[in-house]
Amino acid sequence: MSTLPVIGEVLKNLKKTNNGFPNYQIDHVVYFKYGYLLFITKEPVPESHDIFKRFAKVFEQTYTRFLDLKKAEAQSDLIKKEKERLEVALSELKATQSQLIQSEKMASLGELTAGIAHEIQNPLNFVNNFSEVSKELLDEMLEEIENGDMEEVKAIMDDVVQNLEKINHHGKRADGIVKGMLQHSRASGSQKEPTDINALADEYLRLAYHGLRAKDKSFNATLITDFDDTLEKVNVIPQDIGRVVLNLLTNAFYAVSEKKNQNNIEDFEPTVSITTKKDSNKVNISVKDNGNGIPKHVIEKIYQPFFTTKPTGQGTGLGLSMSYDIVTKGHGGELKVNTKQGMGTEFIIKLPI
Template sequence: MTATSLEQEIKFLRQQNAHLKQQLHTITQASLKSVENAEHATTEVLTEQLELRIEERTQTLQMVIAQLQAEIRDRHEAEIALAASEAKFRSLVEHANGVIFELALDGTFTYLSPHFTNVWGFEISEVMHESFAHCIYPKDLYACQSFLKKIAITGEKQSGLEFRAQCKDSSTPWMMSNASPMYGSKRQLIGFQGIAFDISDLKQAEAALRESEQRFRDVSEAAGEYLWELSADGIYTFATEKSKFVKGYKPAQLIGRSPFEFMPTTDSVKVKAILKDACAHKRSFTLEYRNITPSGEIAWEKVNGLPLLDEAGEIVGFRGAGLSITQQKVAEEALRSSEQELRQKAQDLERTLKELQHTQSQLIQSEKMSSLGQLVAGVAHEINNPVNFIFGNLFHANEYAQDLMRLIQVYRQAYPNPVSRVQAEADEIDLDFVLEDLPKLLSSMRVGAERIQKIVSSLRTFSRMDEADFKAVDIHEGIDSTLMILQSRLKGRSDRPEITVTKHYGTLPQVECYAGQLNQVFMNLLSNAIDAIDEQIENHASSSAPNAIQALSPLASCPLPLITIHTELTHSNHIRIRIADNGSGIPAAVRDRLFDPFFTTKPVGKGTGMGLSISYQIVTERHHGTLHCNSSPGQGSEFVIEIPVKQ
């Protein structure tokens, strides 16, 4: 039922309902005007009957209206779904990589998808209702016509037609088409529909592959290799002429026989195992084995091969190339006779090199500590005197300033209205601001002088120039002095927030050690921790660069930089110091070489590779302790030092 007929039916029912109501009103009025002796019961019966008919018609009308509204709603939803489906199909057609087409029985185009213009170069309006023959390379037209004729005869879909297109710019790209018959309402054939894909790249790849195969064959022959093929049960099915120079047998002597017939038993066992593994994993293989030539001599051969698979992925044989390596093996045997002597010499040289590296690192350590001590002593001496002079005079300068400010206040109270010249000068120098800011300025200078004194003290503590070479010291004091020296590197920068240092100090006794050397260990480990954190942030920023939002704030999702220091006294009367960071972590291959002399992962000019090596020697040799690293990539690093409380 259409929407118009539904509306007419509703209108008719409403008119009928209005007519019944009018009849009820007329009968009621007639009853009122009837004679008084008329039977009142008859009027009531008629009235009740009319009311029942009206109620029944009203209910029927409401049911019909509800049904009509449901049908209208269902029809509207169906129209929306149909429109969405049509839009989706249109979008798929318009964005398909292939050209979708429809042909009439006479071969004229009745539909072309937009991608046609991208391939052929013609506007669709130029070829619509024209014969498709104008768009086919003349030499391939017969194949296309036969393709359509087969569809018309069989009534079945046909696939895989390859032909060349005739484009507007005279180019002839290769296409592949699949097509199906189109039927009318009476199941009569009315045309063809299908899709065509550009396969020019595939054709070029096939041509390149054929050329590559020929080139490989030529190169293999020129290199002295022979090509071979085996069946699935290991029988030669093909071999090139070069086989007689490698194996000693001509191809006719090999075909139909197994390669294992020409090998010593030990070699055949090894080769069979390798082929079995290649079959199990369906992968290429390389192997070397011996052949027994017709004259009984041994000829070495190197083979590269791979399994041949059918469409179902099952192995149907093997293919590869063989190369003679007899001369190479003879040379290797000659070299092997002197290998032991060379290995011994290499071991001696390696031992000598390690001794030289150890001696060099000790010299570097000694020179470094000596130079550091002299530098710190000189800096501390040169800074300490002027700082003491400034610090001592700041007290008097503060008193003088207070006296002058008090005098100015008394003068203001005694002469509240100074002469204009005095008032002008006071306004010029902003006397109120000077009186307010001068105490702050002096206080700031005092804080700065105290800061310099602490730095000088930390330098002296770090170098231990004023103490004996070996004595009991407070380890925490050495760590704090090292952190003071590294304070400038811990501060935040434009590309990195401040590195937070959390200290969890246990209760430690005085520890007998070479304090200056141990402080150098702390310096190396903390410096490396800072470098690791900087590297982590740089890597995170570079990996976020492609995202424009993250590039503006590369640290948005990067963890806050953190260095944690733990100290504790162990049950074995040793102290354990753990210095951890949340940097980039250290791979296992690098971790195994951390303490090797001159090994570094830093760029040229940023590291000598001696810091951790010297630290390891200081801890293990000078203090009879241990130093090791716990780390994995992306999880940060932790260096653990353990030394005895008493040596």
């Protein structure tokens, strides 16, 4: 749009006012970034031109700041609304994360179910057998009492006492398994306590193995344990460290099973080992397998939430992510991995003593 018609329109409007401006004329026009300023007077005032230019410059700066302020206010409103939206999204994300973590815990408990059933069945079989034998011995003892053979009664009584001790031992064994299962299913936040790492590692090795065997009767693997007998109890949250060990063992058994099924190698012997070792002011728990190993392009992603190489429906992608957080954030430790493609993988849990 041309400037002159606009100025003419301004003068026309001025002349239409009540007082009118019949003798006024445009003395000076000063342009600035957002428009222009008119200096209208009856008589030219040359010395005012410089002042008018400076005034226009100040006006431009003031108007610029005014526009900046309006923009800042608009941005502030947008930022406030975006902050509120992000806070809602974060709250929903935390709730979803909590649900997913609990689902992962229950999924790992499901992995244990078959192994737990197998482990409980063994002591229950002993309890049943020793109970039946004790009943038969008591019947014999009644006969010997009637016969008056007190020496034989004492001998039978000794056998009954031994049986009762064995029943008590295996009953406690079953009770310990159930307590371990309940601990595993509890939410995190439990207190650290002195824990026998060797016993924990051995327990979860058998539970994980029998759990997989219950799903696939044809699966067999060589289990190797090498526990440091000098290792004292370590202050940890047992159900959380147990969950980590279970996850690593489950992955190890999956790896050796996949290698055997994929390659159909006749002389391949699936092997999973778990070792404990005191190392200065740390305890190392190592879980090693002779599976296919982890490819280089995958190794950097294994601790990312929801990342999994397992087929859909077989893995949530939260196992290693949760394990990493439990070890590093929950216990101030480290979770290391060594792998060689085609040869196998070793995960090492390093916990401070």
